[in-house]
Amino acid sequence: MNLLSFFNRRTSAPVARERLQILLAHERGIVGGKPDLVAQLREEILAVVRRHVMVEQDNVQVKMNRDADISTLEIEVEIPGPAEIRI
């Protein structure tokens, strides 16, 4: 164990505090003004995509990362070939 890890081991409470603040800010809707804005965006974006393209659920990959300064929502939609697209 080096000095740095020894130091870190003694300061786990501030980590807990920060994790909770970020999590609860999202759950209470402080970030973005609505409870879990990122989750709502996910639903609505997927609904819009489905309105235009037949998408198999298997071909949609969603990743989220809720952070203090920046949250990311990553939606990867595999759009089928031209023959299958409804217009």
Add this chain to the structure above:
Amino acid sequence: MAKVLVVTSGKGGVGKTTSSAALGAALAHGGDKVVVIDFDVGLRNLDLVMGAERRVVFDLINVVQGDAKLNQALIRDKRLENLSLLPASQTRDKDALTEEGVARVLDELRQKFDWIICDSPAGIERGATMAMRHADVAVVVTNPEVSSVRDSDRIIGLLDSKTERAEKGERIEKHLLLTRYDPARAERGEMLKVEDVLEILSIPLIGIIPESEEVLRASNVGSPVTLNNPASAPGRAYFDAVRRLKGETVELTVPTDKKGLFGKLFGRRAA
């Protein structure tokens, strides 16, 4: 052959989620493919204890109701690639767990994993009964304290009557995991001893997890104690429990955090 293991207790706050995360991580550390499922719908916390709270996209209810595929809801641990988490929903209630839905999800998980660990909510209501329903193995988490022992006795009764295995007349493997144990206080007669609890509950002991500040430290940083500090007393105790779970015979000791006294202070055999 996949095994479904329920971590249950009846009473809240005895260490079910801590133990689910620690056992899951220890099993995965040994190379097994492990998924830990949070059955505490509405009050999820396993994601937080495992440090995945910022990455939850879909949850168990979404999968049970067919709104998401299993693969979309599983969160792979960043430290161990063969460890996954299936979070509970934070916004729904436990009635959303249907028996058929849960059975279907577990069947699908059996194809992909060696161990499916079901982290039960406290109580004996739907969430708890759904978590134990399809289990092959149960780990009953108990504190050396009267109300916890009483509730564990009640849960053991439910395991023997309300699970699928029990209804088919098959045996469900039950193990006692004694947590927050303080050997010094037990020795002084201030706390129920291991043998007291074993005598009352009469199910075999899988491990004794000593009271330790390492448990809080691990949950603070969102890492199972078996990953955050595997050499700590609770870390070693959980690794020993996992070896017993896999059928090894390991001498029952209470590891300690005190330097130089490697867990031999209180070595004793139990049933």
